[in-house]
Amino acid sequence: xxxxxxVGDDDLAVAGVPLTEVAxxxxxPAYVLDEAEVRDRCRAYLRAFPGADVCYAAKAFLxxxxxxxxxxxxxxLDVCSAGELELAVTxxxxxxxxxxxxxxxxxxxxxxxxxxxxxxxxxxxxSEIARLAAAVPxxxxxxxxxxxxxxxxxxxxxxxxxxxxxxxxxxxxxxxSAQHAITRVLGQPRLELVGLHCHLGSQITTVKPYLSAVxxxxxxxARIHEQHGxxxxxxxxxxxxxxxxxxxxxxxxxxxxxxxIRAELARGCAAAGLPVPRLTVEPGRAIVGPAGVVLYRVLSxxxxxxxxxxxxxxxxxxxxxPALYGVRYAPRLIGRRPAAAPEPVTVVGRHCEAGDVLAxxxxxxxxVRPGDLLAVPVAGAYHLSMASGYNLVGRPPVxxxxxxxxxxxxxxxxxxxxxxxxxxx
Ligand code: LLP
Numbered sequence: 001x002x003x004x005x006x007v008g009d010d011d012l013a014v015a016g017v018p019l020t021e022v023a024x025x026x027x028x029p030a031y032v033l034d035e036a037e038v039r040d041r042c043r044a045y046l047r048a049f050p051g052a053d054v055c056y057a058a059k060a061f062l063x064x065x066x067x068x069x070x071x072x073x074x075x076x077l078d079v080c081s082a083g084e085l086e087l088a089v090t091x092x093x094x095x096x097x098x099x100x101x102x103x104x105x106x107x108x109x110x111x112x113x114x115x116x117x118x119x120x121x122x123x124x125x126x127s128e129i130a131r132l133a134a135a136v137p138x139x140x141x142x143x144x145x146x147x148x149x150x151x152x153x154x155x156x157x158x159x160x161x162x163x164x165x166x167x168x169x170x171x172x173x174x175x176x177s178a179q180h181a182i183t184r185v186l187g188q189p190r191l192e193l194v195g196l197h198c199h200l201g202s203q204i205t206t207v208k209p210y211l212s213a214v215x216x217x218x219x220x221x222a223r224i225h226e227q228h229g230x231x232x233x234x235x236x237x238x239x240x241x242x243x244x245x246x247x248x249x250x251x252x253x254x255x256x257x258x259x260x261i262r263a264e265l266a267r268g269c270a271a272a273g274l275p276v277p278r279l280t281v282e283p284g285r286a287i288v289g290p291a292g293v294v295l296y297r298v299l300s301x302x303x304x305x306x307x308x309x310x311x312x313x314x315x316x317x318x319x320x321x322p323a324l325y326g327v328r329y330a331p332r333l334i335g336r337r338p339a340a341a342p343e344p345v346t347v348v349g350r351h352c353e354a355g356d357v358l359a360x361x362x363x364x365x366x367x368v369r370p371g372d373l374l375a376v377p378v379a380g381a382y383h384l385s386m387a388s389g390y391n392l393v394g395r396p397p398v399x400x401x402x403x404x405x406x407x408x409x410x411x412x413x414x415x416x417x418x419x420x421x422x423x424x425x
Contacts, residue, residue, distance in 0.1 A: 015401040016403065019032065019375050022100065022406050023297070026399050028105050028295050029295060029296050031379060033291055034400075037290065041287045042075050043073060054281055057285075060381040060385060061380055064090075067087065071093050077097060077164025085116065088250075095119065100118050100121045107135075114136060129191070148173055148178045149164065149169065150216040151165060152213055157325040160201050196235055197280075204240045207252070225274060236276050238281070239283045243286055245378045250404055291376075291424060295376075295382060296312035296375075297312065297371070301369055301422075308344070312348070312358070314349055318383060335373040336372070339367050342363035343366045345363070346360050347359040394415060
């Protein structure tokens with residue numbers, strides 16, 4: 001997966017720029033993004049889902065350039081905080097094309113959303129209905145969707161499954177809280193209910209759960225029509241489309257997903273006597289994940305009884321995903337021809353805990369040594385966006401490569417940045 005292409009056997013290039021050059025110019029660790037790959041993936045979504053609204057999920061990765069690329073390609077945006085919202089809007093993203101999510105929207109989130117005029121706000125709990133309605137200025141109406149939990153288990157890890165009742169998001173279809181919330185929203189003159197939303201989870205690699213969700217949501221649309229005489233025009237199926245992190249791993253097939261969702265929608269709506277609602281999808285990972293690579297410099301290598309540990313200049317602060325979800329990556333040695341055969345090596349970070357493992361028992365040349373460069377593909381989604389300041393290590397920069405040129409998009413967080421925020425005694 002991803003866009004990194006081999007140049008000889010000792011280096012990798014992204015968009016024509018050798019990664020060794022990027023490391024020399026911008027330092028390590030560094031995230032590298034292939035702009036053309038991001039744009040191609042946006043276009044593939046628009047082609048697969050003609051007539052639908054494709055909203056990029058900003059939580060996967062957001063910076064000003066990313067907001068700009070996504071807007072230029074014609075996508076909308078899914079945000080879940082005032083931070084993501086303000087960055088997007090101040091980068092020129094049209095607020096009307098933005099959807100605001102969140103199971104616990106703060107007063108600041110709602111204030112920003114209403115002030116900037118976001119297109120849709122997704123209601124996630126009954127308690128936020130009256131609070132949101134009260135914040136909408138007199139004389140105006142806010143378009144909202146209700147987030148429904150359809151009771152479907154899907155997703156790559158328990159921590160990223162959101163389609164079942166035993167988690168914090170949305171309103172349950174099974175216990176009737178979705179139906180109850182809909183009645184409440186309809187009782188609020190400042191809220192305009194335009195549709196239903198559901199997000200099953202993340203890193204889903206099969207189409208089936210999406211089809212089950214479509215069936216259940218059509219069932220609810222039919223009940224709303226029956227009970228309230230209302231035809232809701234929109235259906236947002238969230239994101240969660242899975243990608244391969246290592247060669248050979250399964251990924252969700254975009255063409256088949258789009259085709260089968262459309263067929264199921266057409267069939268189900270015809271059977272229920274409803275018009276087909278306008279579809280929205282919210283891919284995050286599948287747009288940006290494979291377009292990113294992270295570069296590390298090896299700082300130490302040691303053999304213990306059972307393992308060879310190769311320690312790099314980053315770690316769980318720039319990629320918490322192996323520790324959180326047990327995700328397995330495929331690091332590669334770049335910049336020199338290895339003199340030894342591959343053997344199982346464990347790539348660890350620089351942080352002060354034994355769980356700071358980036359890739360356990362992966363095949364790397366037996367002679368990996370300090371000074372070497374490692375590249376880890378498929379690092380575009382949920383790396384920088386989940387990066388922390390653990391051990392007061394600054395966050396890595398983001399470098400874009402486009403048509404043979406590399407440029408800085410987000411600069412490295414410096415020790416001065418970190419110290420500046422601390423105002424002392
Ligand atoms: N829409 C909603 C409402 C979501 O909550 C999410 C992700 C998405 C769309 C986009 O999902 P995607 O297409 O990127 O899978 N930190 C985890 C992923 C958490 C996803 C949270 N919500 C990870 O690193 O795997």
